[in-house]
Amino acid sequence: MYIITENRKLKTIFVKQLPDNYWTEIIKPHGHIFDLKLKELWKYRDLIYLFVHRDFVAQYKQTILGPAWHFIQPLFTTIIFTVIFGKIAQLSTDGAPPFLFYMSGTVIWTYFSTVLTATSSTFTANTAIFGKVYFPRLVIPVANLFSKLIAFAIQFFFFLCFLGYFIWQGSDIQPNIWVLATPLLLLMMAALGFGLGITISAMTTRYRDLVVLVGFGVQLLMYASPIIYPLSTLPEEWRFWAGLNPVAPIVELFRYAYLGTGSTDLTMLGTSFLMISGILFVGIIMFNKVERTFMDTI
Amino acid sequence: MPSPVIQVENLSKYYRLGLIGGGTLREDFTRGVAKLRGQPNPLLKVDEQDHGNRKDGQIWALRDVNLEVNEGDILGIIGRNGAGKSTLLKILSKITSPTEGSIKIKGRIGSLLEVGTGFHPELTGRENIYLNGTILGMNRAEVSRKLEEIVDFSGISEFIDTPVKRYSSGMTVRLAFAVAAHLEPEILIVDEVLAVGDAMFQKKCIGKMSEVASRGRSVLFVSHNMASISRLCNRGVLIENGTVILDGTVDQCIERYLNQNAPRNHSGLWMRKNSDMKTTGNNDIEINSAVIWTEKKSPVYRIHYDQEFRLIFSYKKRYTPYQWTIFFRIIDSMGVTVFTSWSNDASSDFQVREQCEGRLECFLPSSLLRPGVYSITFGSSKLPARKVIESHDLALTFEIDEIGFKMNPGRWGVIMPLLEWVSHCKKS
Numbered sequence: 001m002y003i004i005t006e007n008r009k010l011k012t013i014f015v016k017q018l019p020d021n022y023w024t025e026i027i028k029p030h031g032h033i034f035d036l037k038l039k040e041l042w043k044y045r046d047l048i049y050l051f052v053h054r055d056f057v058a059q060y061k062q063t064i065l066g067p068a069w070h071f072i073q074p075l076f077t078t079i080i081f082t083v084i085f086g087k088i089a090q091l092s093t094d095g096a097p098p099f100l101f102y103m104s105g106t107v108i109w110t111y112f113s114t115v116l117t118a119t120s121s122t123f124t125a126n127t128a129i130f131g132k133v134y135f136p137r138l139v140i141p142v143a144n145l146f147s148k149l150i151a152f153a154i155q156f157f158f159f160l161c162f163l164g165y166f167i168w169q170g171s172d173i174q175p176n177i178w179v180l181a182t183p184l185l186l187l188m189m190a191a192l193g194f195g196l197g198i199t200i201s202a203m204t205t206r207y208r209d210l211v212v213l214v215g216f217g218v219q220l221l222m223y224a225s226p227i228i229y230p231l232s233t234l235p236e237e238w239r240f241w242a243g244l245n246p247v248a249p250i251v252e253l254f255r256y257a258y259l260g261t262g263s264t265d266l267t268m269l270g271t272s273f274l275m276i277s278g279i280l281f282v283g284i285i286m287f288n289k290v291e292r293t294f295m296d297t298i
Numbered sequence: 299m300p301s302p303v304i305q306v307e308n309l310s311k312y313y314r315l316g317l318i319g320g321g322t323l324r325e326d327f328t329r330g331v332a333k334l335r336g337q338p339n340p341l342l343k344v345d346e347q348d349h350g351n352r353k354d355g356q357i358w359a360l361r362d363v364n365l366e367v368n369e370g371d372i373l374g375i376i377g378r379n380g381a382g383k384s385t386l387l388k389i390l391s392k393i394t395s396p397t398e399g400s401i402k403i404k405g406r407i408g409s410l411l412e413v414g415t416g417f418h419p420e421l422t423g424r425e426n427i428y429l430n431g432t433i434l435g436m437n438r439a440e441v442s443r444k445l446e447e448i449v450d451f452s453g454i455s456e457f458i459d460t461p462v463k464r465y466s467s468g469m470t471v472r473l474a475f476a477v478a479a480h481l482e483p484e485i486l487i488v489d490e491v492l493a494v495g496d497a498m499f500q501k502k503c504i505g506k507m508s509e510v511a512s513r514g515r516s517v518l519f520v521s522h523n524m525a526s527i528s529r530l531c532n533r534g535v536l537i538e539n540g541t542v543i544l545d546g547t548v549d550q551c552i553e554r555y556l557n558q559n560a561p562r563n564h565s566g567l568w569m570r571k572n573s574d575m576k577t578t579g580n581n582d583i584e585i586n587s588a589v590i591w592t593e594k595k596s597p598v599y600r601i602h603y604d605q606e607f608r609l610i611f612s613y614k615k616r617y618t619p620y621q622w623t624i625f626f627r628i629i630d631s632m633g634v635t636v637f638t639s640w641s642n643d644a645s646s647d648f649q650v651r652e653q654c655e656g657r658l659e660c661f662l663p664s665s666l667l668r669p670g671v672y673s674i675t676f677g678s679s680k681l682p683a684r685k686v687i688e689s690h691d692l693a694l695t696f697e698i699d700e701i702g703f704k705m706n707p708g709r710w711g712v713i714m715p716l717l718e719w720v721s722h723c724k725k726s
Contacts, residue, residue, distance in 0.1 A: 020402075026402050026403070027392060027395065044461070046437045054421060057420070057425070061420040128415075129433070133391070133433055255324065293394060293395055296313060
């Protein structure tokens, strides 16, 4: 015991005091809670690119159809929706051709749901790699955002093809100036999926229940959002509540832009925007907090 | 005056063990409510402030560690299992963050503990070089510049565009190591993980370390193999119970480690003490005693070279849903593991899952170990992952004396088996 104290004292006396700028890195117990380390993230942009590349290339290796799957999935979903909800259940589509109506909903919803599902398992799915090497943990969800965006681009392209075909066939569809808002809508969807995803991923390091919850939660949320029905078919008194769902105005506006049906309720969109910002904010704080110590609890 | 590249100041790391899982949501809620009302945490035990190394599933894995590493140092970090070596490395490489204190670093840290991290089986060798390289902190341009070198070094250039899943495990390791070796860090961290690879691989690791050091960079080397520590390092640090207890030359550290480490149990008998609850805290299987036994029918310390002996482990276990095994390692006075044996080596018939008390005996042949002093580390682990349940480091000591030893003592080798030779010759 004597030696230990002696040794420790000696050590503290002889430590050289060097200015902080001499060091390239200082590891401390707590970082700043809002410190996003965006600079560091930028430094690792090559890694983001490679993760996106990996996701895209590896996903369809040894499949016959390859990236065509990106397109087949939503196509079949749309066909099924058209048959079941359009033909059998005869839900209203506000006058739009049912096929395009369901496809527009599916395409933008798929982007949101895939981002959310992939992001929410950031910590649990990458334990092995996180446990061995450091890089900004945010690299993984950000890479997710882009690899799902590629899938979206493919699906969106096919949606446009079908749209063109229907117009050529003489359907009464009016794409309008709101088309220009597509990037904004996409950004909001991305931010929502990302924000919710990182919040959940931060919480799953302690409560594994959430992994299960995400699976059917996304399913339920789809039915709560105007994917298979237009908002206008809801009873008046429900519409307020449905509008609180931040996904609803995005899908509605997206549809309005390309099909000319749906609504352009800007207050709803504004509310949605605020909610998404809030979720993103909370998510980032939680992610930042968990990032530093999750290896100890996972 | 050498310039420091790492300065560790009052570094501490605190772990709570076994607090994850059932009931945490409720506990967290209770805790949160109390905090909001300004009350102390109701779930805290009364004397939880106690900072002994471990208490009720809590541990200070590191406590007030101060350390300075200078340019050109090859620092050997020595300590028992659970002393805090790996925690220190984990904090250094930013995998987890400290509870108190700070570390200041100058330059890029690269480590040979993450060989092959992030390899994706579906991608080709080339794609994996890029991926792995960037994970380790290079950018794509850097990798491109070194690509040819890396491929050459790995020696698998003709398979470089084949998916990694078609590689043999040896090829994968070679490729992974080639990437790690070309990282050119200012500070290199090497964990004893390199003991897993084959002899060739270990040699490459060690070669790389010497090369890095010869360029005036620094190496942090963690190992249980005192022979390689003393060969490679020019400075040593001995860690025990989370604190640095000696910072000096390699030889000082090794000597102190080997001495304090073997509380020389000369009785040939190890019994579990109640306070002996170290290691992981999961005690599905508890070894209660271990004995070195010969035909003399009593525990022995000294064994003749030509004498057979037995190791007898008595254990008590709860019901376990997994397969398990008891293992032991024989370690010579230089800290080199002579061999390891697992109770499931021969057959797994006796590994009952039910709760029971039992005994396992292992027979060791005569005329095998070189005369000298040996220690035994033993414990139990889960199968097939070999996750250690408990481990008792160097808990038993024995000596092989030269009685019955008829060979020329000058010969080389870690062991000295007496083998059978048969001669066949024809007069011509």
